[in-house]
Amino acid sequence: MISPDKHNRMANAIRFLAMDAVEKANSGHPGMPMGCADVATVLFTRFLSFDPKNPLWPDRDRFVLSAGHGSMLLYALLYLTGYEDMTIEDIKQFRQMGAKTAGHPEYGHASGIETTTGPLGQGVANAVGMAIAEKKLSTEFGSDLQSHYTYALVGDGCLMEGISQEAISLAGHLKLNKLIVLWDNNGISIDGAISLADSTDQHARFRASGWNTLAVDGHNPEEIAAALETARKSDKPTMIACKTVIGFGAPNKAGTHKVHGSPLGAEEIAAARKALGWEEEPFVVPADVLDAWRLAGLRSTKTRKDWEERLASSDAEKRAEFTRRFAGDLPGSFDGAIDAYKKKLAETKPTVATRKASEDALEVINGVLTETVGGSADLTGSNNTKTSQTKSITPDDFSGRYIHYGIREHGMAAAMNGIALHGGLIPYSGGFLIFSDYCRPSIRLAALMGIRVIHVLTHDSIGLGEDGPTHQPVEQMAALRAIPNLLMFRPADATETAECWQVALENKHRPSGLALTRQNLIAARTEYEEKNLSAYGAYELVSASDAKVSIFASGSEVEIALKAQAALAAKGVPARVVSVPCFELFFEQPEAYRKAIIGNAPVKIGVEAAIRQGWDSIIGSDGIFIGMKSFGASGPYKELYQHFGITPEAVVTAAEAKLA
Numbered sequence: 001m002i003s004p005d006k007h008n009r010m011a012n013a014i015r016f017l018a019m020d021a022v023e024k025a026n027s028g029h030p031g032m033p034m035g036c037a038d039v040a041t042v043l044f045t046r047f048l049s050f051d052p053k054n055p056l057w058p059d060r061d062r063f064v065l066s067a068g069h070g071s072m073l074l075y076a077l078l079y080l081t082g083y084e085d086m087t088i089e090d091i092k093q094f095r096q097m098g099a100k101t102a103g104h105p106e107y108g109h110a111s112g113i114e115t116t117t118g119p120l121g122q123g124v125a126n127a128v129g130m131a132i133a134e135k136k137l138s139t140e141f142g143s144d145l146q147s148h149y150t151y152a153l154v155g156d157g158c159l160m161e162g163i164s165q166e167a168i169s170l171a172g173h174l175k176l177n178k179l180i181v182l183w184d185n186n187g188i189s190i191d192g193a194i195s196l197a198d199s200t201d202q203h204a205r206f207r208a209s210g211w212n213t214l215a216v217d218g219h220n221p222e223e224i225a226a227a228l229e230t231a232r233k234s235d236k237p238t239m240i241a242c243k244t245v246i247g248f249g250a251p252n253k254a255g256t257h258k259v260h261g262s263p264l265g266a267e268e269i270a271a272a273r274k275a276l277g278w279e280e281e282p283f284v285v286p287a288d289v290l291d292a293w294r295l296a297g298l299r300s301t302k303t304r305k306d307w308e309e310r311l312a313s314s315d316a317e318k319r320a321e322f323t324r325r326f327a328g329d330l331p332g333s334f335d336g337a338i339d340a341y342k343k344k345l346a347e348t349k350p351t352v353a354t355r356k357a358s359e360d361a362l363e364v365i366n367g368v369l370t371e372t373v374g375g376s377a378d379l380t381g382s383n384n385t386k387t388s389q390t391k392s393i394t395p396d397d398f399s400g401r402y403i404h405y406g407i408r409e410h411g412m413a414a415a416m417n418g419i420a421l422h423g424g425l426i427p428y429s430g431g432f433l434i435f436s437d438y439c440r441p442s443i444r445l446a447a448l449m450g451i452r453v454i455h456v457l458t459h460d461s462i463g464l465g466e467d468g469p470t471h472q473p474v475e476q477m478a479a480l481r482a483i484p485n486l487l488m489f490r491p492a493d494a495t496e497t498a499e500c501w502q503v504a505l506e507n508k509h510r511p512s513g514l515a516l517t518r519q520n521l522i523a524a525r526t527e528y529e530e531k532n533l534s535a536y537g538a539y540e541l542v543s544a545s546d547a548k549v550s551i552f553a554s555g556s557e558v559e560i561a562l563k564a565q566a567a568l569a570a571k572g573v574p575a576r577v578v579s580v581p582c583f584e585l586f587f588e589q590p591e592a593y594r595k596a597i598i599g600n601a602p603v604k605i606g607v608e609a610a611i612r613q614g615w616d617s618i619i620g621s622d623g624i625f626i627g628m629k630s631f632g633a634s635g636p637y638k639e640l641y642q643h644f645g646i647t648p649e650a651v652v653t654a655a656e657a658k659l660a
């Protein structure tokens with residue numbers, strides 16, 4: 001039992017570490033950690049099940065600091081509770097180059113940082129994904145191996161962002177009763193009082209979305225503890241509104257926006273030291289307080305050991321599967337299954353839309369990988385993401401492997417990040433490529449974090465036809481290719497689709513997107529090739545000695561390139577075709593390979609039913625690009641290709657004109 005006085009001193013340790021670190025860096029956000037110190041102290045000393053000596057213990061509770069600007073709160077907690085890779089030196093290096101204690105919490109910088117936060121609203125949506133993963137894995141492996149809570153600390157900003165509504169309504173619908181959101185209800189954001197911009201009844205909003213709601217004085221430890229006790233027993237997710245004072249302890253600035261994102265200044269910090277009775281020098285935590293925190297860090301050791309015993313004594317097959325899946329390794333049978341499938345495709349040479357080819361590949365993949373969890377943002381029949389193995393997950397039955405995310409692209413992508421971060425599962429989604437714009441911030445964070453989420457993005461060009469320009473991606477491929485560390489695939493046929501899926505799944509530390517067609521495509525690859533050619537990013541599909549023309553194309557336009565090549569050959573113009581399923585992988589190849597693939601034909605032509613941006617790196621600024629220069633139009637797709645001049649004839653004419 002922690003006495004009220006000890007609680008206060010433990011919370012004050014967080015406050016002063018935050019104040020002093022922000023002051024030293026001359027940059028950062030002291031207000032939130034100071035305001036939330038009591039809530040965090042109660043959570044970490046009495047409830048959170050975690051083990052700083054085993055930070056990746058799969059059944060630990062997850063804690064997400066959704067209000068990522070309050071990063072010093074998390075860093076202080078990690079240091080105080082005894083995470084070995086968070087020292088007082090790291091705290092002193094807050095916000096400096098190369099420091100683990102970056103401006104906002106960054107996944108992978110130090111253990112105990114469960115996700116990268118800072119873009120408001122993302123964290124709470126990640127937490128929803130983590131809670132989904134827990135419920136799913138608990139159903140699959142049993143509560144003796146998976147049974148933990150997920151806590152998210154959110155600010156007013158997180159709740160104002162639209163993504164939070166998508167996340168909250170999904171969590172309420174799925175009855176994620178082990179998800180507990182602590183709202184830092186301090187009534188302040190950067191511009192001043194929240195009332196300047198918002199008058200939402202947050203409790204009413206959460207209740208309308210299927211949540212349980214509670215309210216406490218966020219500076220009263222017993223009230224906070226009682227609410228957490230109640231929340232943990234709920235059959236719904238719970239939101240606890242914690243009324244706090246931003247910058248609590250700063251005598252003149254507390255309760256105002258002045259403490260949100262600026263150093264308090266030496267004078268105010270000295271006044272806070274006086275007001276809170278804290279005599280220590282900056283970055284010094286009194287021994288009795290540090291001891292109490294370190295003891296709190298040891299609280300769950302026995303729980304973790306008991307869990308390890310349960311794992312050790314569980315059925316050998318189940319244990320091996322659980323361990324493999326949390327290591328993120330694919331089963332040994334995976335490559336063989338893809339290979340056999342590629343052999344079959346080489347024989348059948350199907351003419352098929354790549355969205356359907358993706359479904360067929362997934363049928364093989366989901367048969368050998370138990371960890372994939374599919375889904376779609378209400379476009380299941382269009383995205384072809386559901387296979388015979390993936391029964392729907394419902395609020396009362398998580399034995400399925402398919403999530404109906406509803407029309408919530410952004411929430412879906414952020415929840416997928418949470419699922420991947422949780423471990424044990426590989427999430428893949430379904431959506432239209434055009435609406436990648438709706439989930440771009442979460443895709444970007446997946447790339448920044450280096451996590452394996454896979455987005456199936458169908459209806460990838462004017463080839464979708466009649467739905468028209470609102471639905472026809474033009475700039476989305478270029479925009480997605482612009483995100484570092486994201487693998488954007490645009491396969492040309494069923495074989496490439498299978499290969500792209502293989503690469504996406506094998507990349508543990510990168511997210512992927514697969515841009516897939518609605519319209520049928522002929523088989524570009526007609527021979528079985530053991531090597532995964534798509535893994536090179538670009539490869540020669542048709543060669544020609546002394547080629548005068550090199551035609552580079554991706555996805556559906558490979559068919560156009562092949563037809564143009566044949567027409568040129570018939571006219572005695574030697575031409576080659578290079579399929580480019582993935583820019584990023586191609587640019588990562590050794591220079592010699594890139595040079596050989598780009599070749600030295602005098603005419604280089606890129607064909608893609610999208611904008612030119614990015615293609616110059618392959619065709620050169622003097623290359624010819626056959627693609628889109630404007631938005632699309634509504635009409636049958638073959639007419640659209642004619643209308644926009646993306647045809648084999650256009651390629652031939654352009655090549656001949658340049659050669660003349």
Ligand SMILES: Cc1ncc(C[n+]2csc(CCOP(=O)(O)OP(=O)(O)O)c2C)c(N)n1
Pocket residue numbers: 031032067069118119120121154155156157158161184186188189190246260
């Ligand atoms: C998506 C997004 N928009 C804007 C910001 C910039 N920003 C950081 S904190 C903040 C205000 C947040 O207010 P609140 O959640 O109440 O935090 P508090 O003032 O209580 O610390 C803003 C606008 C951001 N980090 N993310």
